[in-house]
Amino acid sequence: MTTAEAPGKMVGKAIKRREDPRLITGQGNYLDDIKLPGMLYAAIVRSPYGHARIKNINVAAAQAHPGVVAVITGAEIAKEQNPLPCAWAAGGVQNNVNTPRALAVDVVRYVGEGVALVVAEDRYVAHDALDLVEVDYEPLDVVVDAEAATKAGTVQLHENAPNNVVMHWTCGAEQPTAQAIEQAEVVVKQRILNQRLIPTPMETRGYISRYDSATGEYTIWMSSQAPHVHRLLLTAFVLGIPENKMRCIAPDIGGGFGAKIFVYPEMASTLYAAKVVGHPVKWVETRRESCAVTTHGRDHITDLEIAGTKDGKITGLRVHTYANLGAYCSTIAPGVATTLYGRMVAGVYKIPHVFVEVDGVYTNTSMVDAYRGAGRPEAAYVIERAVDMFAQKLGMDPAEVRRRNFIQPDEFPYDTGIGMLPYDSGNYEPALDKALAMAGYKNFAQEQADARKEGRLLGLGICTYVEVCGVAPSKWIGLAGQGWGAGLWESANVKVHLTGKVVVTTGSMPHGQGHETSFAQLVSDELGVPYEDVIVEYGDTQGTPFGYGTYGSRSAAVGGTAIFKSVSKIKDKARKLAAHMLEAAEEDIIFENGKASVRGAPDSAKTIQDIALQAHVAYDLPAGMEPYLDETTYYDPPNCTFPFGTHVCLVEIDADTGKVTPLRYIAVDDVGKVINPLIVDGQLHGGIAQGMAQALYEAAVYDDNGQLLTGSLMDYAIPRADMVPHYELDRTETPSPVNPMGVKGAGEAGTIAAAATVSNAVVNALQHLGIQHLDMPYTSEKVWRAIHERNGGNGHVS
Amino acid sequence: MFPNDFEYVAPATINEAVALLQANPDAKVLAGGHSLLPAMKLHLSTPSMLVDIGKIPELKGIHVNGGVSIGAYTTYRELETSQEVVQRLPILADCASKVGDPQVRNCGTIGGSVAHADPAADMPAVVLALNATMKAIGPQGERSIAVDDFFVEMLQSALAPDELLTEINIPPMPARMGSAYEKFKHPASGYAIVGVAVMVHLATDGKVSDCRIAVTGAGPKAQRAHAVEDALKGGSEVDAAAQKAGDGLEYLSDMSASEEYRAQLTRVLTRRALHKAMEQAR
Amino acid sequence: MKFSGSHTINAPRERVWTTLNDIEALRTLIPGVESLEQTAPDTYHGVAKIGVASIKGEYTGTIRMADIDPPSSYRLVGEGRGRPGHVKGEGTITLVAASPETTTLHYDADMQVGGPIASVGQRLIEGASKLLINQGLKALAQKAERAA
Known part of the structure; x- marks a missing residue:
């Protein structure tokens, strides 16, 4: 790459991420790289039962173990701390939300729930001492299935949640939808499962808590996607102390996929421990803990009905979902299962009548919360499977059915009528056409038929998705009924130092997205300074005014726009100062490519560096002007953004073994304007791998006693490079009218589309056997059985 | 992920x-x-001492002496890349290349694998198919163990606790011999849900004169598929013989595969491996 | 997890029943027993080191004989807790006289495993359980034959 490129040309350029040399050569600064003087180490005694009463905890032996400094129980912490908050009580949560505590008190409700915290001089001692804490449990009945949990007579997890229901939520119009379905020419009904997933970031969670008894201030280093939000929730809700008594610092973060947005018990327990023992306390999650207690994703049981005319027009969609939220309400769990899911089920289609009901349910499992895509992959799965089943029932081409129902380009902004903000912009057909052309779709039916004659099973799946990014306008997300307890704007500060070098401070919190690169590209162009002259800082509540963090593919659309606006303010001030320096009227100053010049006299100009020097030394400023170029923006978007696209996957199924091999994967995405195509492609690659892995491999499995059977990477299959095909990517570009850069968001699109795409491909390969639907993941045995049972049990396909 | 205290020793002999x-x-x-x-990190195993045999030179290396003699501490990577192995025992090199990932193959050893007798490991099937002889040294001196007697039970080999496996000897391979290893990988662990190793020897008339078929992953230990061997030696065609691969084997089920599915995989992989091996032998 | 199977024992049923019906039978049946004592009628408490090869853990637990129907059947109800996790289960042992000198022992067992071993040991639990049950019953059969 050429970094000495003239300013003004960085946006749109596929430059390598400046973070990577540091991160991939082991020079990053992750949480576990941090060692503080006098630091102690914590390990946690965790429940081996899915549901049990704690009759007694005897810490004496552990306490006496050499090297152990303290053993702390839940009852002790409960005297000082409140339970963790639920920050998104969406859908009028019907019970007083049952949230976790730092450590369990009296009852444990899922395997892995913390019972006691051991603090020791080193990690090995802390882990050895875990076995010495004697906990006397009285096992209680267990329920792990969300539907079963709502039935009368089932064990109750929380006294205030009858039938274990967290909330019953609806969107859309019930009666008209029922009528549309009743009167429809064609109706397809199906139960579909969206299985539970374990996020598995490469870096597990970890925290270091420190308490300064002289000032009464806490500092917590955290592997976090949202350090400011964590400070807010921990101080205001858990500790009940002023926000200015805590500093949160997020160093380099090795992935999060949403799971690091939330407030976790270990944040609270280490904060307590640090105060009690008078030393910094570090806790780093083991991989087993990461599987068992970091929040999980998805886990929906959905009954859907899609109705329409014989010529392929969709007239109604009714969806009922049991959303398994686990044993307690995690930080934003109710919002994920309602607004981010239910309000997106209409997808890219004009469906006159839609009705969605969601029952959020407590079960004796790990908490479920946002996981890459957060609600939208579940929505895309429902609508995209439904449309395929509808087409199958009609015997129509699924691409054609999609086309007949698309929202048209001249209909934006488009309101789907189910409480989502209007889709900002879209043009769905070109993306579909491009993807189908790349896939050679017009020849596929013949290829499939020919292959079947040879006993080979080919399948092609299409998904035309839309998602919601850039969350969110505060006045919408905070509305009664949406239940989000704060704003969702973003901050950005831009300073131009005396030397002309630029420091950008963002409230976004990258954990793999490459903000240091793409935000520098943006500023380089807008301010007209060399890319190398811009650095991007983040992750410290002491260094950033406030930040809502990175999730929901919001960093470019919201965080990036805040930066863009701060740069605009800098330019406004620079123009004023340049006018003064050049003795011209401000209206006559043009600021372009880092230079302020007088209209009609291009030689009469000052560079941004000249202006920054003048602003800083302040020898001669216009009357009333403050020194320094330093501008802050708090940007609250007027709308969300709605990226879309078409993904196509071609699979081959080995009929003898049931093994599904993805042969080709084609993705045409429209994420609005692209700042760095290499980063966007990278986000799509990772996202697609995650979505494909849900379709083919991943599933968190609990037994009936609440034991997590997929408790390590020996049993839980995450995608690896040799499990995915080469991706064929392309784009269309429909700028978002919501923000001045026209960006939409790209972090989750791959995941949102891929599971449905692969799913449609697998069912397509098997539909000649009379199969309408199979639930993910398409493990070899499941697929083999599906084939075997429909071939007279001889195990062969003829 | 923190093991209990243990003592570590690395003897030189x-x-x-x-x-x-x-x-x-x-x-x-x-x-x-x-x-x-x-x-150990999962606390499933808590030995008081680890005896690291990686510093004992005699346990390393591949020697051709009619057959092939493989030191117990020979890594998968060495097997995968050794020209002697690639040329004389391609099945062994191929199998080694299917174990774990490069990091695992650079550390893991053939002796470690067979002595551990994991029910789903790859190497046990291949050494069983190749009719290897295991050399062990204990306090009473040296002894040889036929591979058919070596895998006793799940995670239990014929080695006594104070015996050290030193060498795996593969007998000379005659002309018109073919072998192949077919593996159906678990997507998470990479272990074989089922793996089938076959060795066939053809007589001059092209008929199967000898064969050994070994299955790993299906049951509690690596097992010979005698029914298939007998059928082939009795003149059955490959496809018909492979259908018998399920007969007489012990199967286990777990979350990833039922007994019925493992039996199906055994039949399919046996058929595929046999076709490859026959092709090679001709 | 459910297991069932049968063993033939070369001993008359009455003799087998006697062998099966005391604390020594439990010592034989449960591999790796380190201590076992009677705490109530038909109820025993003890410690056992259970596992396969080097994958072993120590469990403390109780086992109770119930529904005793001499000389044909009884039920064993047990649970144990240890560092690797907890095990709970019950099994019925039924003796059928196959001939005056031989007895067929049928067993049906249902076992639940929890804790760390359940979350990381899925691949091996069923095989290991079968192995242990068979080893226990085989030892018991030998004991009955010796006693005869």
């Missing part, structure tokens, strides 16, 4: 290693450690 094992009944041999260390 076989005798020293055997003496350590004899003196410490709770000790375990460390021969690469890619099964043992994870088990």
Whole structure:
């Protein structure tokens, strides 16, 4: 790459991420790289039962173990701390939300729930001492299935949640939808499962808590996607102390996929421990803990009905979902299962009548919360499977059915009528056409038929998705009924130092997205300074005014726009100062490519560096002007953004073994304007791998006693490079009218589309056997059985 | 992910290693450690001492002496890349290349794998198909164990706790011999849900004169598929013989595969491996 | 997890029943027993080191004989807790006289495993359980034959 490129040309350029040399050569600064003087180490005694009463905890032996400094129980912490908050009580949560505590008190409700915290001089001692804490449990009945949990007579997890229901939520119009379905020419009904997933970031969670008894201030280093939000929730809700008594610092973060947005018990327990023992306390999650207690994703049981005319027009969609939220309400769990899911089920289609009901349910499992895509992959799965089943029932081409129902380009902004903000912009057909052309779709039916004659099973799946990014306008997300307890704007500060070098401070919190690169590209162009002259800082509540963090593919659309606006303010001030320096009227100053010049006299100009020097030394400023170029923006978007696209996957199924091999994967995405195509492609690659892995491999499995059977990477299959095909990517570009850069968001699109795409491909390969639907993941045995049972049990396909 | 306290010793000679094992009944041999260390980190295994045999020169290396003699501490990577192995025992090189990932193959050893007798490991099937002889040294001296007697039960080989596996000897391969290993991988662990190793020897008339078929992953230990061997030797066609692959084997089920599915995979992989091996032998 | 199977024992049923019906039978049946004592009629408490090869853990637990129907059947109800996790289960042992000198022992067992071993040991639990049950019953059969 050429970094000495003239300013003004960085946006749109596929430059390598400046973070990577540091991160991939082991020079990053992750949480576990941090060692503080006098630091102690914590390990946690965790429940081996899915549901049990704690009759007694005897810490004496552990306490006496050499090297152990303290053993702390839940009852002790409960005297000082409140339970963790639920920050998104969406859908009028019907019970007083049952949230976790730092450590369990009296009852444990899922395997892995913390019972006691051991603090020791080193990690090995802390882990050895875990076995010495004697906990006397009285096992209680267990329920792990969300539907079963709502039935009368089932064990109750929380006294205030009858039938274990967290909330019953609806969107859309019930009666008209029922009528549309009743009167429809064609109706397809199906139960579909969206299985539970374990996020598995490469870096597990970890925290270091420190308490300064002289000032009464806490500092917590955290592997976090949202350090400011964590400070807010921990101080205001858990500790009940002023926000200015805590500093949160997020160093380099090795992935999060949403799971690091939330407030976790270990944040609270280490904060307590640090105060009690008078030393910094570090806790780093083991991989087993990461599987068992970091929040999980998805886990929906959905009954859907899609109705329409014989010529392929969709007239109604009714969806009922049991959303398994686990044993307690995690930080934003109710919002994920309602607004981010239910309000997106209409997808890219004009469906006159839609009705969605969601029952959020407590079960004796790990908490479920946002996981890459957060609600939208579940929505895309429902609508995209439904449309395929509808087409199958009609015997129509699924691409054609999609086309007949698309929202048209001249209909934006488009309101789907189910409480989502209007889709900002879209043009769905070109993306579909491009993807189908790349896939050679017009020849596929013949290829499939020919292959079947040879006993080979080919399948092609299409998904035309839309998602919601850039969350969110505060006045919408905070509305009664949406239940989000704060704003969702973003901050950005831009300073131009005396030397002309630029420091950008963002409230976004990258954990793999490459903000240091793409935000520098943006500023380089807008301010007209060399890319190398811009650095991007983040992750410290002491260094950033406030930040809502990175999730929901919001960093470019919201965080990036805040930066863009701060740069605009800098330019406004620079123009004023340049006018003064050049003795011209401000209206006559043009600021372009880092230079302020007088209209009609291009030689009469000052560079941004000249202006920054003048602003800083302040020898001669216009009357009333403050020194320094330093501008802050708090940007609250007027709308969300709605990226879309078409993904196509071609699979081959080995009929003898049931093994599904993805042969080709084609993705045409429209994420609005692209700042760095290499980063966007990278986000799509990772996202697609995650979505494909849900379709083919991943599933968190609990037994009936609440034991997590997929408790390590020996049993839980995450995608690896040799499990995915080469991706064929392309784009269309429909700028978002919501923000001045026209960006939409790209972090989750791959995941949102891929599971449905692969799913449609697998069912397509098997539909000649009379199969309408199979639930993910398409493990070899499941697929083999599906084939075997429909071939007279001889195990062969003829 | 933190093991219990243990003592670590790295003897320089076989005798020293055997003496350590004899003196410490709770000790375990460390021969690469890619099964043992994870088990220890999960607290499933808590040996008081690890005897690292990686510093004993006699346990390393591949020697051609009519057959092929492989030191127990030979890594998968060495097997995968050794020209002797690639040319004489391609099945072994191919199997080694299918174990784990490059990091595992650079540390894990053939001796460690077979001595551990994991029910889903690859190497047990291949050494069983190749009719290897295992050489072990214990306090009473040296002995040879036929591979058919070596895999006793799940995670149990014929080695006594104070015996050290030193060498795996593969007999000379005659002309018109073919072999192949077919593996159906677990997507998470990479272990074989089922793996089938076959060795066939054809007579001059093209008929199967001898064959050995070994199955791993299906049951509690690597097992011979005698029914298929008998059918082939009795003149059956490959496809018909492979259908018998399920007969007489012990199967287990787990979350990833039922007994019925493992039997199906055994039949399919046996058929595929046999076709490859026959092709090679002709 | 459910297991069932049968063993033939070369001993008359009455003799087998006697062998099966005391604390020594439990010592034989449960591999790796380190201590076992009677705490109530038909109820025993003890410690056992259970596992396969080097994958072993120590469990403390109780086992109770119930529904005793001499000389044909009884039920064993047990649970144990240890560092690797907890095990709970019950099994019925039924003796059928196959001939005056031989007895067929049928067993049906249902076992639940929890804790760390359940979350990381899925691949091996069923095989290991079968192995242990068979080893226990085989030892018991040998004991009955010796006693005869």
